[in-house]
Amino acid sequence: MAETAGHGGGHSPLAQFEIHHIVPIKIGGYDVSFTNSSLMMVIAVALATAFLLLGMRRGALVPGRWQSAAEVTYEFVADLFRETVGQEGRRFFPFVFTLFLFILFGNMLGLLPYSFTFTSHIIVTFALAAVVFVGVTIVGFAKHGLHFFSFFVPPGAPILMWPLLIPIEVISYLSRPISLSVRLFANLLAGHTLLKVIAGFVAVLGVAGVLPLAVVIALTGLEMLIAFLQAYVFAILTCLYLNDALHLH
């Protein structure tokens, strides 16, 4: 088994990230097939929707377990949003809540055996981050017009320093979507690879495989924490960027 592990099969620790076509579709030379990644996204959206809709179906005054879970999730993000953005950005709350749930469900579903983690692909997280970045920039322009460019001038800096400071500020601003997407993608990619690598030792070591098995169990717990933490970080960063755009200095 160990001999065949190297090439092919599902035994390579990176095999879990492979994209498989489920329904091949081609439009104008572009490959827009429905893949396992798309399937997991659809499942994540469906589960998140079901979680909230079915949880709030009764709307009981004294909530049951499911309703409590839905309410706690909502209040968690609502508190986060209120603290960082405030009342002014209330319109954007549904977006942040959707984003949080989508990433959270994507991360958590990825921990199930034989599933696929779509947030471990840089193109997915970068698309999410780019939507946030472009959206926030548009909000800033819509609210402040050309005054938005004062964002790139640190207040109190002497004019002599502006040629040096403005490029640095612009680069710092442009690095937002990259740091946002790389953080989420790399955390999940590294975590899942590590899980698979250590899990690979279990079968190879025979009786002593109990040791890596214990490590895998512990790591799975840590991965659940990271799955939640990264969804939280993505949401809070979106909130902070929104806050920046709404209240320029």
Add this chain to the structure above:
Amino acid sequence: MVRAIFGSATVGPGVEIEGGAATAKAPMSDEPDPSPQDDFDARLQAAQAKRSKRNRKSDWYTRGSGLALAFRIGVELVAALIVGVGIGVLLDRWLGTAPWMLLLFFVLGGAAGILNVYRAMAGYGYGAGYREPKHQGDRTDRDRRPD
């Protein structure tokens, strides 16, 4: 047994973060201490020590979030550098000024990375981009003054 194995497996990356958390926590738990009842404090500390030893969950949490923090700082640093180098290469290709724009924007990108890290750590917010300390009322007044 599980605990021991996990501990030994993650001691490498975990040590520094735990050390930082411990030093940060020490003054917090010391502050309410200078009260007359030494006996109570001693018992409280004993109870807390016992609880923290038993309750590994908080330890897990600090370890996880500490790693996340460390990772975040690294990403902030590198992301700005990537953007800087990218801009430099594109400008070079556009203007035909072979290595100069790349060199310039490499340095600027590095500076922006340091700026990102400084802002993330100084509490100006979680991410890159300028943020003032939160005094929304006098914020505009202060900004107008230098002009």
